[in-house]
Amino acid sequence: MPGATYKLVDAVTNKTLKADMKTNTDGQLTFGAASSFDTSLKDGEYAIEGLKPDNSYRLVETQAPEHYEGDAADQANATSGVQKQRWEASLAAGSVDFTIKTDQTQLKLTATNQKKAGQIIVTKKADTTTDDRFPGKMTMIGAQFAMYRYREDGTVDHSHAWTTTITNQNGIVTFNDHDLYEGKYLLVETQAPRGYVIPDDLAKGIDVNVKGDQKVALDPIIEPEFRRAIQLQKTDGNFGNHLAGITFDLYGSNGNVLAKDLVTDEAGQINLPFNLPIGDYYFEESKTLPKYELNTDKIDFKVEQTDLTQTVSALASQNKQRPVTVQAANYQINSLVIKKVDAADSNQVLAGAIFRLTNDKGYSKELMTDANGLITFDNLKLGRYWLTEVKAPAGYTINPDYAKPVAVDIKSGDTIRMTITDQRHVLPSTEGGNNGNDVRHDQPSRRLLFGSFGDRDAITLVLLGIVILVIAGSTVILRRRKRS
The missing domain is CATH 2.60.40.10 (Immunoglobulins)
Structure with missing residues (x-):
C-alpha cells in the first residue's frame, strides 16, 4: 500500500522523532540510524538518530493511502460525526507500538488499512411501451434490492445482505454502506414496486464489481408493468x-x-x-x-x-393458465299468452278480464284482455309463476279454477299459450211460485232470444219491451174509450 503517511513518536516522552514518512510503491517504510543504510536513502527510507534499545515507540499513521479510510479526502471532508470517527479508528488500527530490544539489528512491523466502501447506484425506470388506453405510469417507489458478496472460492455468501428500498419519485437508490468494500457482488431485486413485476435476470441476480471507493452507476433497469389477461x-x-x-x-x-x-x-x-x-x-x-x-x-x-415478488415469466405463465x-x-325469456273465451262458445272472445301473474322472486303484473280477448305477459324468465283471474268480463263470473293462484311453468321454447273460459252470470227464476229460489240454466234459450247480447243487455231489452207493451196497451184502451 504505497502512500501511507506515518510519524515516529517516543512513547515515553511523547516526542515526535520523525514526521511525514511515506510508504514506497511496495508499501514499505524503512527507518533507522543513517549508518544502518548501505547506500543513499531510497524511496520509503528515513534516517532517524537516537533510537534507543529497550525504549518504547509508536509508529502513528497520520494519513491513509488514497481510497482508504483516513485518506486526504476523508480528512478534508469528514470533519465531524460518525464518518470522522470511522476514519480516525482506521488510522489508529494502522498504527503500531513496538520496542527495540538490545540485541535486535532489524525489526519488521506490519500495519493494515481499511479500504473505503464503494457505492452502487441503481436506477429503475418504467417500461416505455406506449398505450393510449393507459398513458400514466406508476412510480418506482417500493422497489427493494439485496446485495450479497462473492467469497474467494466464487460462491455467494448469503449470510449477510446489503438491502435498500427506493423511496423517491425518480427511481434511484444508492448502496453506500460503510462496509461495501472492493469485491464482486450479486445484486438481486427482491420486491417490485406496485404495478410492476421483477425482470427475470434481476430475480436471479446480476454481478456487480466494486473497485475501491468508486461509484458504480448501473445501467437503468427497465421494470415491466404488471398486467393481467x-x-x-x-x-x-x-x-x-x-x-x-x-x-x-x-x-x-x-x-x-x-x-x-x-x-x-x-x-x-x-x-x-x-x-x-x-x-x-x-x-x-x-x-x-x-x-x-x-x-x-x-x-x-x-x-x-x-404478489410483489412475481417475475415476468411467472406473470406470463399465470396469464396463460x-x-x-x-x-x-x-337468462332465457319467454312469453305467456292468455285467450279469454265464453265457456259456451269458444269463438266468442271476451275483453275486460284481468289476470295477475306473480312469482316468488318479486315479479307481479296485472293485465286486461283486449278486444281480441288476449293478454301477453312478455319477457318472463324461466321458472314457476302463479296465475290468478282477479276480475271477469262484464256479465261473466270468474273461472273458479283460476279464482286462486294456479301454477304455470315458463319453460324454454315456443311461446306458451293458454285458453281460459268464463261462464255467463246465471239469472234467478220467479216461475212456479218458488220465490225466486230456483235457478234457470237457460243460456241457450237466452242466446236464441237475444242473440249475442250479454245479460245486462238482455235485461235492458226485456224492460224496454215491457215499457212498449204498456204504452201500446194504454193507447188501445184510450182509443176504445174515445169510440165509446
Missing part, C-alpha cells in the same frame, strides 16, 4: 351452457371506453386482446341473443396485485 365467460343462467354471439363493451372505472363490440366465441368466451393494469373495470352487454333477456347491469371486476375470469349469465 382477462377472460369473460358467458353462460345460460338456467342451464349453464355457454352462449356464443353476445356483444359487450369494456369500460374503465371512470366510464372511459376501452373496447367496443367484443363478441363471445363458441365457448361463450371473450379473451381480451390486451392485458389490463391494476384498477377497477366493468363490462356492459350491448346485444344479446333472441329469447334471452338483455343484461343491463354493469359487470364489475378488479385487477389486483397481491389462469386469466382473470369474469362470470356473466343471461
